[in-house]
Amino acid sequence: EDAINDKHPWTHYTFRGDRGFPYESGPSGQVRDQWRRFSHGWGRSDVAFYVMKSHLESATRLSGDGLVQLDINNPKVPGGVMKKGNTYYITAGGYGIHGNSDQFTFLKDLSHIEADMTIKVHVSSLKGRESWSKAGIMVRDSADPGAINVYCAVSFSNGAFTTWRSATGSYSSVKTQTAISFVPTWLMINKVMNTYTCHKSADGVTWHKIHEIQVNMDSDTAHIGMAVTSHNGWLLSSAEGVFENYEAQTSFYPSISPTVSRSPTYKYYLDGVMHLTNVYSDRRMYATAGNSGESGVGAGPANNSHDTYTWLIESATCGIDQDCYTIQNIESKRCLYAETGKDWQAGVGANLCSSSTTDISKWYLEEACNGSCWFIINAANDRRLYAQQDAWWDNGVGAVIGNHCDDQKWHIQVKS
Numbered sequence: 001e002d003a004i005n006d007k008h009p010w011t012h013y014t015f016r017g018d019r020g021f022p023y024e025s026g027p028s029g030q031v032r033d034q035w036r037r038f039s040h041g042w043g044r045s046d047v048a049f050y051v052m053k054s055h056l057e058s059a060t061r062l063s064g065d066g067l068v069q070l071d072i073n074n075p076k077v078p079g080g081v082m083k084k085g086n087t088y089y090i091t092a093g094g095y096g097i098h099g100n101s102d103q104f105t106f107l108k109d110l111s112h113i114e115a116d117m118t119i120k121v122h123v124s125s126l127k128g129r130e131s132w133s134k135a136g137i138m139v140r141d142s143a144d145p146g147a148i149n150v151y152c153a154v155s156f157s158n159g160a161f162t163t164w165r166s167a168t169g170s171y172s173s174v175k176t177q178t179a180i181s182f183v184p185t186w187l188m189i190n191k192v193m194n195t196y197t198c199h200k201s202a203d204g205v206t207w208h209k210i211h212e213i214q215v216n217m218d219s220d221t222a223h224i225g226m227a228v229t230s231h232n233g234w235l236l237s238s239a240e241g242v243f244e245n246y247e248a249q250t251s252f253y254p255s256i257s258p259t260v261s262r263s264p265t266y267k268y269y270l271d272g273v274m275h276l277t278n279v280y281s282d283r284r285m286y287a288t289a290g291n292s293g294e295s296g297v298g299a300g301p302a303n304n305s306h307d308t309y310t311w312l313i314e315s316a317t318c319g320i321d322q323d324c325y326t327i328q329n330i331e332s333k334r335c336l337y338a339e340t341g342k343d344w345q346a347g348v349g350a351n352l353c354s355s356s357t358t359d360i361s362k363w364y365l366e367e368a369c370n371g372s373c374w375f376i377i378n379a380a381n382d383r384r385l386y387a388q389q390d391a392w393w394d395n396g397v398g399a400v401i402g403n404h405c406d407d408q409k410w411h412i413q414v415k416s
Contacts, residue, residue, distance in 0.1 A: 067225065070106040073145035077230070077238045079105025087124075088243045090226060095233035096132065097153075097163060100171050101145035104229035106138065111224060111248050119189045119224055121246040122204060123154050126182045128239035131157040132231040135241025137187055139196065139224050141217045144168065148217050151227060152198035152210065154185045156239070162198040162211040175211035190414075195372060197414065204245075209414060214372070224248055273310045273330055275413045277302045278387035279373050280406035284309050285387070285397070287329035287336070287350040294349035297336070298394035299387040307331035313412070316362045318379040324362045327376075328353050337361040338378040338385070338399040345398035348385070365412070373409045384408045 002008045012030060015023045024034050067088075069081045077093025092105035119137050126135045136153025146169040154160045161176040175198075186201035194214050199207040226246060230239035276285040283299035286309045290296070300309065307330040318324035327336040329350060337360045339347030353361070359380035366375040376385040383399035386408045390396065400408075 066110050068108050068110065070108050070143055070223075071104075072106050072143060073101060073103040075103045075105070075229075076233060079228070081105075081107055086245055088226065088246065089240065090135070090228045090243065091238050091240045092228035092230055093233065093238050094229040094231075096229050096231040097134065097138075097149075097151055097227065098132075098172050098174070100165075100169055102147075102149075102229075103145065103233060104227055106140070106143075106223070106225055106227050107243075108223045108225040109246075109248055116193065117191050117224070117248055119191075119248045120186070120204075121226060122184065122186050122244040123241060124184045124244050125242035126154065126156055126239070128156045128230055130231040130239075131155065133229070133239040134231065135226070135228045135239070135243070137189055137225070137246075138227040139189060139191060139217065139222060141168070141223075142221050143223065146170075148215060150189065150196040150198070150213065150215055152187050152189045152200075153227070154182060154187065154200070157181045160185055160187070160200040160210055162213070164196070164213050164215055166213075166215055173213075177210060193372065199414075207414070273312055273414070275305070275309060275411075276311055276327075276376070277411045277413060278407060279369065279409040279411060281387045281389035281391075281396075283387045283389075283392075283397075285311065285336075287332045287334045289332035289334075291332070292334070292349075292351050294345075294347070296332075296394070297334075297348065297350050298392075298397050300393060311336075316357070318359060318362050318364070324364050324379045326353060326357060326361060327363055335361045336363070336385075338381065338383040340381040343383070343398075344400055345396070348383075348398045368409045373411050375408055376410055385410065 008027065010025055010027050012028060013025045014030070022034050022038060024030050024032055026034060069079060071079050075092065075094035080091040082089040088107060090105060090107055094103035094105065096102065097104050121137050123135050126133065133156040134153045136151055138149055138151045141148035148165050148168055150164045152162055158179045159177045161174060163172050163174045165172045186204040188199040188207060190197045194216050195212060196215055197212040198210040200210055201207045226243050228239055228241040278299060282302045284302045284304055285299050288296035288308055310330040312328045312330055313325050314328065316324050316326050328334070333352055334350035335353035335357060336350045339360055360378065362379040364377040364379055366377055368375050378399060382401050385399050386405065388396035388407055
């Protein structure tokens, strides 16, 4: 009668896998053992449930949005996708994304991933019946159940994590963090050549690294997009993830050929604070506060993460069609420079940055180590930054023209 007359709607809804709806739902709050009133013993035949969609809702099925739904490995519960504005509602079954094969619903972005890229999304809601029901973003070699993939996700009650499969059909690896119940979480995958880094954030501004791995994928067939699984392959099990503000930005790293600009346009290096760690000596660059010029600039142990060892790399202009960067220390606000006409340790230091910064305080980044490290080259004089292995602190750090020695190669890593 209430349903027919549209009266006395309930406002509190819950369910449980082995009890079903209404579980402990009620008119205005939780009602303990409510399900017993409706299905005591063998159940009742005189009860009906009426669920009305709000008139304010205007979600529509996915159509012509540059995204396509794939049910990987034919889960017993087919997935579903609805869209409202910039929000995607994805329901999914499937036994999970783990082991040596996967079963889940994938909302595939039709963008091509030949380039390096950043994929970002806000998972604002996740509902499921299993602790490992999960929702996140994925880069996947193919639609094969055992495909190589990297998955950056958040679970129903085990926190944020990263899984990856390095070879087709091999067993997946996982990197977890503190097990907590689901909270709305921003997720981001950065792809740099064959290196994938998974980050999480509470606000989409301050990011924390979950894990970084190297995985080889075929760019001609690889997929990117959003993935949900209930982590339970039974017929009556499903999960729902709500994704907001999904975006994928691509960019191409430069060739090391001198006829092409040496400066990468990858947004990853412009949006964070970085550690500069020498590949050969495993020393990390610093610039202490209260000093200027060549004083207080050097390289210490690579395990230091204090702001003295942290740098902000920002875009600058260095002539026609050649972008370059300033490298500013977070704590001391000093910009790294290398003077023209000098060599080795002479003339390498850091002064307070200003709007009138000259080219001796601007640098190119040139790819090395097959894309996993960089030469840092001064824009005014082509001196290459180095850190010798047999020195420490302010000694053995300088810049030299020419050659490509290992002590001139640097890892540029986001501060976690």
